[in-house]
Amino acid sequence: MALPFNQLVIASGNAGKLREIRHLLAPLDLEIIPQSALNVPEAEEPYCTFIENALTKARHASRHTGLPALADDSGLCVDALQGAPGVLSARYAGEPKSDARNNAKLLEVMQGLTQRQAHFYCVIVLVRHADDPEPLIAEGVWQGEILDSLRGEDGFGYDPLFLDAKTGKTVAELPLDIKSRISHRGQAMARLLHRLERLAT
Ligand SMILES: O=c1nc[nH]c2c1ncn2[C@H]1C[C@H](O)[C@@H](COP(=O)(O)OP(=O)(O)OP(=O)(O)O)O1
Ligand SMILES: [Mg+2]
Numbered sequence: 516m517a518l519p520f521n522q523l524v525i526a527s528g529n530a531g532k533l534r535e536i537r538h539l540l541a542p543l544d545l546e547i548i549p550q551s552a553l554n555v556p557e558a559e560e561p562y563c564t565f566i567e568n569a570l571t572k573a574r575h576a577s578r579h580t581g582l583p584a585l586a587d588d589s590g591l592c593v594d595a596l597q598g599a600p601g602v603l604s605a606r607y608a609g610e611p612k613s614d615a616r617n618n619a620k621l622l623e624v625m626q627g628l629t630q631r632q633a634h635f636y637c638v639i640v641l642v643r644h645a646d647d648p649e650p651l652i653a654e655g656v657w658q659g660e661i662l663d664s665l666r667g668e669d670g671f672g673y674d675p676l677f678l679d680a681k682t683g684k685t686v687a688e689l690p691l692d693i694k695s696r697i698s699h700r701g702q703a704m705a706r707l708l709h710r711l712e713r714l715a716t
Contacts, residue, residue: 516715520643522546526576526586528557529605531671536587538695539704548582555579565590565602569640570650578645589637589699591673593621593661595630604672614672618665621676631660635677637699639707651710655702659686670694 523545525536533549540547558575560568569588576584590604600607600621608616625631634656641651658680665675667687674686679697686694695701 516543516712518543518545518711519714520545520583522548522582523641524548524550524553524555524576524580524582524584526550526555526558526572526584529671532587532589532700535691535695535698535700536585536704538691539701543708548580550576550580550584553580553582560588560602563602565636565638566640566652568602569638569652570642573640573642573650574645577642577647581644583641583643585639585641587637587639587700587703589635591621591633591635591677593625593631593633595628595632596624618673618676621661621673622663625661625663631662632658633661633677634658635673635699637703639700639703641707641711651707651714653703653706653710655699655704655706657697657699657702 525533525547527533528551537547555576558572560571562568565588569586572586572588573584590601592598592601605612608620636656638652638654659677661676662678662685666685667675669689670687677686679686682689
């Protein structure tokens, strides 16, 4: 695929996410640049929807760098908690962000709950420039359930608590290539790449 640009800034400071995004974009002929490499400060994420936060992060990185930028806003939504932690997933247990404290808080909040269905949600936004009136947008959802203790070492965030029904494993027990094939992020990226193909020359 010949893209209309050859550099792409990734508007994320999350190392786990960056690793997955790099893996998902590896087939493309693109230079992937994490925003930290260009000294982009972390953007505010004040909105109550994932899409608004993703757009804000992508625009912010593109404005700071003058390059096309891709942002991922994602989170865990638990049915019995009316979709919480949702857009607050990264800061569920407060500042500074901590996966370990977020997992501990989720376990505590869900103690004794029998309804444990949840999903990961991801929206990916790509802007070709900061004022792009036609951002590329794609979503993905991954259904599963929340365990009552941590299992597995891989991945990041809520991975050790999220059981994938099909494999019977937590996400933290899945290797990167398998997670990438089935995850909310993998689905969103596959859809985004499909849209990118239409721009390709
Ligand atoms: O595959 C995943 N496996 C486990 N947990 C996940 C996943 N995907 C999102 N999550 C959870 C944890 C993360 O902290 C939060 C995202 O919050 P989100 O604001 O999108 O990311 P972030 O603040 O960590 O980095 P940044 O905004 O710089 O991309 O949702
Ligand atoms: Mg964030």
